Structure formats: structure tokens, C-alpha cells
Amino acid sequence: xxxxxxxxxxxxxxxxxxxxxxxxxxxxxxxxxxxxxxxxxxxxxxxxxxxxxxxxxxxxxxxxxxxxxxxxxxxxxxxxxxxxxxxxxxxxxxxxxxxxxxxxxxxxxxxxxxxxxxxxxxxxxxxxxxxxxxxxxxxxxxxxxxxxxxxxxxxxxxxxxxxxxxxxxxxxxxxxxxxxxxxxxxxxxxxxxxxxxxxxxxxxxxxxxxxxxxxxxxxxxxxxxxxxxxxxxxxxxxxxxxxxxxxxxxxxxxxxxxxxxxxxxxxxxxxxxxxxxxxxxxxxxxxxxxxxxxxxxxxxxxxxxxxxxxxxxxxxxxxxxxxxxxxxxxxxxxxxxxxxxxxxxxxxxxxxxxxxxxxxxxxxxxxxxxxxxxxxxxxxxxxxxxxxxxxxxxxxxxxxxxxxxxxxxxxxxxxxxxxxxxxxxxxxxxxxxxxxxxxxxxxxxxxxxxxxxx
Numbered sequence: 398x399x400x401x402x403x404x405x406x407x408x409x410x411x412x413x414x415x416x417x418x419x420x421x422x423x424x425x426x427x428x429x430x431x432x433x434x435x436x437x438x439x440x441x442x443x444x445x446x447x448x449x450x451x452x453x454x455x456x457x458x459x460x461x462x463x464x465x466x467x468x469x470x471x472x473x474x475x476x477x478x479x480x481x482x483x484x485x486x487x488x489x490x491x492x493x494x495x496x497x498x499x500x501x502x503x504x505x506x507x508x509x510x511x512x513x514x515x516x517x518x519x520x521x522x523x524x525x526x527x528x529x530x531x532x533x534x535x536x537x538x539x540x541x542x543x544x545x546x547x548x549x550x551x552x553x554x555x556x557x558x559x560x561x562x563x564x565x566x567x568x569x570x571x572x573x574x575x576x577x578x579x580x581x582x583x584x585x586x587x588x589x590x591x592x593x594x595x596x597x598x599x600x601x602x603x604x605x606x607x608x609x610x611x612x613x614x615x616x617x618x619x620x621x622x623x624x625x626x627x628x629x630x631x632x633x634x635x636x637x638x639x640x641x642x643x644x645x646x647x648x649x650x651x652x653x654x655x656x657x658x659x660x661x662x663x664x665x666x667x668x669x670x671x672x673x674x675x676x677x678x679x680x681x682x683x684x685x686x687x688x689x690x691x692x693x694x695x696x697x698x699x700x701x702x703x704x705x706x707x708x709x710x711x712x713x714x715x716x717x718x719x720x721x722x723x724x725x726x727x728x729x730x731x732x733x734x735x736x737x738x739x740x741x742x743x744x745x746x747x748x749x750x751x752x753x754x755x756x757x758x759x760x761x762x763x764x765x766x767x768x769x770x771x772x773x774x775x776x777x778x779x780x781x782x783x784x785x786x787x788x789x790x791x792x793x794x795x796x797x798x799x800x801x802x803x804x805x806x807x808x809x810x811x812x813x814x815x816x817x818x819x820x821x822x823x824x825x826x827x828x829x830x831x832x833x834x835x836x837x838x839x840x841x842x843x844x845x846x847x848x849x850x851x
Contacts, residue, residue: 398704398708398724398725398726398727401720401724401726401727402716402718402720402723402724403716403718403719403720404684404716404718405718406678406680407684408634408680410491487513487517487526487527487528487529488528488529488530488531488570489506489509489510489513489528489529489530490502490506490509490530490531491531492531492532492533492572493505493506493530494506494532494533494535494536494548494551494554495533495535496535496548500550503550503551503554506530506554506558507554507557507558507561510528510530510558510561513528514528514565527565527566527567528561528562528565528567529562529567529568529569529570529632530558530562530570531570531571531572531634531635532569532570532571532572533571533572534571534572534573534574534613534616534617535548536548536551536555536571537616537617537620538616539616539619539620541599541601542599542601542604542606542611542612542613542615542616542618542619542669542670543601543602543604543615543619543670544619545615545616545617545618545619545620545623546619546620546623547620547623547624555620555624556624559621559624559626559629560626562629563626563629568629568630568631568632568677568678569617569621569629569630569631569632570631570632570633570634571617571631571632571633571634572633572634572635572636572682573610573613573614573633573635573636574635574636574637575589575590575591575608575609575610575613575638575654576590576637576638576639576645576646576654576697577694578590578609579645580643580645580695580697585609587645589607589608589609590608590609590654591608591650591653591654591657592607592608592610592653592654592657592658592660592661593653593657594607594608595607595608599612601669604669604670605669606669608657608661610636610658610661611668611669614631614633614668614671614676615668615669615670615671617631618631618668618670618671619670630677631676631677632676632677632678632679632680633676633678633679633680634680635680635682635683636658636679636680636681636682637651637654637655637681637682637683637701638650638651638653638654638655638701639651639697639698639700639701640700640701640702640711640712641696641697641699641700641762641763641768641769642692642695642696642697642698642699642700642762642763642765642767642768643695643696643697643767643768644766644767645767646697646700646767647769648711648712648814649712651703651711651712652712652713652714655681655703655714656714656715658679658681659681659714659715659716659717660717662675662676662679663675663717681703681716682701683701683702683703684702684703684704685702685704685705685706685708686699686700686702686704686705686706687699687702687706688706688759688760689760692762696762696763696765696767696768697762697767699760699762700762700763703723704723704725704726705818706818706821707726707729707731707818707821708725708726708729709725709726709729710722710723710724710725729821730821730822731819731820731821731822732788732791732792732819732820732821732822733792733819734807734809734819735792735805735806735807735819736780736784736787736788736805736806736807736808736809736810736817736819737780737783737784737786737787737788737792737796737797737803737804737805737806738780738783738784738803738804738806738810739776739779739780739783739802739803739804740801740802740803740804741776743801743802745775745776745779745802748779748799748802751782751783751799751800751802752778752779752782754786755782755783755785755786755799756782756785756786758786758789759782759785759786759788759789760785761781761782761785763781763815764778764781764782769814769815769816770812770815772815773812773815777810777812777815779802780810780817781815781817783797783799783802783803784810784817784818785818787803787805788818788819788820789820791820791822792820
């Protein structure tokens, strides 16, 4: 699917060896991400080449087939991405400066950078790898882009960080999500989140901003400029729009945002503070649906992706990579066309616990407020939950029993935009989600797609 769509760079937020092995020998950039909690370990101990993450880096960068020992730093202690012929980066932590972390990781970032720099030198990788720290857009703030500045609690550490990045030729990586701005504020103008122009533009002196992406980007440019690094290259580590799970999350909006973003960047217009200079790289979030991702921020967290979990494009999209539109994964083998639904002849008043169990294992977020299946009624909700669990269990007949409340049907119960999915076949591994097996190896990973390089 990646090759068919000419996608040359992906980001993996998990160091799964099968995935890394599959990407070896082909021109793909692979980024692997850990929790930021591992910064504490990284800051307290300098590691040698024996550490797992460095061995994995060597496997990708040098194409080595040596085995990596399991001593040293635990897996997922950091993440890296390998960009063939255009730089190689090891990223320390994942958005470690989030305001919701209340500063618990801030003091560990620079020590971790220094330790990892020493480790890369010991592993003879310093010439291949640059260190970076992906940041969330809440690291900086301002009412107007030209007045952008890093949060006061981050001024000192950001000064150290950008100085380190600049001295090592590394870009500043930031994740920007206009959707979250819209989702989090009823006062946020909806048209300002997109790229078709806005009836509520932001006027900043001689500059006028018609979309949130440019305004956010230039706020970062201004913040870097205040530290004396206004020309530092910027990479967008994550940007995208979800397709389900919230009022503003749907296929139409996702296509409009992603296609608008791609067209906007490929136009080379840049932004008011960087005219003619688009971001160095942009990673579109994301590739495949994840039925097991945390929904603490909202149900939309499981629905950012341009491909459904069976590798089928959710909507027409031109990535600007030579293909006109997205191409589906080929030769996908599905389970038989049958579904598990609530038996209409049974009393369903005692179904609550069965629903809780089914949705505890399978993904039922489309049933929530704003979801594509939110309006299918009580019996429809029960059937959707039953079927999600049934497909997860490879259509095992016992998994549709639910104390006699479920029944198997050969008639597709999908209603409008609410799709009752069928599982994908593969006997090699167990999975979780309505598309189990071969696709599930990616399910605990957040995929990003590198869309263009200017």
C-alpha cells in the first residue's frame, strides 16, 4: 500500500521488530516513539551502542543484520526516524513540554540530549544522526502570530534546546492540530480551521491570516525569532483531521482539511513571516485507524486516518506524490460476509453488561455523540457492539452468543454512513478491532505519512 501510493516516509510510534524488518532495504523513513516518561532514564544514564535503540538505529541506517542485545536502556526509551539521503534523526521524548504534564519532564530533556549525543558518538552514529525533540504547539503562545513566544516556564530550556538543535543542524519539530482548536473552543471560527479562506481572518499588522495552520506556524517562527533563531528549519511532525468520533470529525471535513493542507504547502506560498518557504517536511497524521488507542482526549482519537484498518482509502485524496488519488491495499482477504446482531425476538433489557464487555475489547467509539453510528437507535447500538466483538474474535460462533441475545445474520446491517465492518483474515497473529490479524500489528502504533519534501 505504501509503495502503491509512493509514500516514502512513515513514522511508527512503536519499535516493533517485524515492522522495522519489513521497512529495511527499502527507501522508507521510520520513526519510533516512546512515552516521555523514559526521559528520566535517558537523562540519568549515558548509553553505549549495546542499548536496544542504538542497535535498531544501526540496523536501519547501516542495513546491518547483527542482533541487538537486550541490556542497557529498555525498549521504547526514545524514538528515531531514518530519512534516506536527507538526514537521520533521533527524537528524544514525545511532546515532553505539554502543559498537561505540569513540567514533570522539563528538567530531563537537555540531560537526555547530552547523554544520547555521547551514546551516538560511542556507536559511531554521530555522523549519521541528529537529535531532535518534537513539541506540541502549546509550547508557545500569543494572541497574534507576530507576538509569538515560548511559554514563560519554557524560556530557559527552549533557549538551550534551540541552541543545541542549531549547533547540530537539526530542525525544530512541532505538531499542529487546528481540529483540536476547533474541538476545544465553541468560539473558534470553523472556516478558519480550513484552507478555503475565512470570514473571520486574523489581522496582524500588515499580515492577514486566513487559516489557523499559517497563524500557528508563524507564532512558532516569531517565538524562535525572539530567541535569535528565526531562520531555523521547521518540520511539522503531526497534522491532520479525524473522520469520526466528534461533531466536526467526518469524511468531508477530513478530506477538505488534508487536501487543502497539501495544496497549500505545495503552492510554495509559505506564510506571512516566511513567504515562499513552506515547512521543511510535513507528516500527515495518519495512515491507519487504531481501534485500541486511548480516547481520553475524545472518541475522535481512534479515527485520524486516511485509510481504514483494512487498507482501503476513506476518501479521495491526492498526496501530491505523482498519483492522482489514493490507491487501496491489494489482495486483502476478508472473513465471510456475516455479522453478529441483536436477536430481535429476545428481551434486551439485561444487555448492559454484555455491551460493556464487547466495547471493552472492541472499538465502539462511532456510537458516541458525534460519531457516524450515533443515530442508529438502541438496538442498532447493541448490534454494532456485538458485531465489533464478533469480528474481533474471527467470527467465532460462541462470540455471538451473549447469553442468547445475539444472532448471526448474512444481511449487512450497515445503516447510511454507519458501517458494520467485517474482519480481515490472517492466522499469524491475534488482534484487536473490527479488522483483525494482518493489520493489527500496526494497531498500537500512531502512523504518520510524510507527504512532501520541498
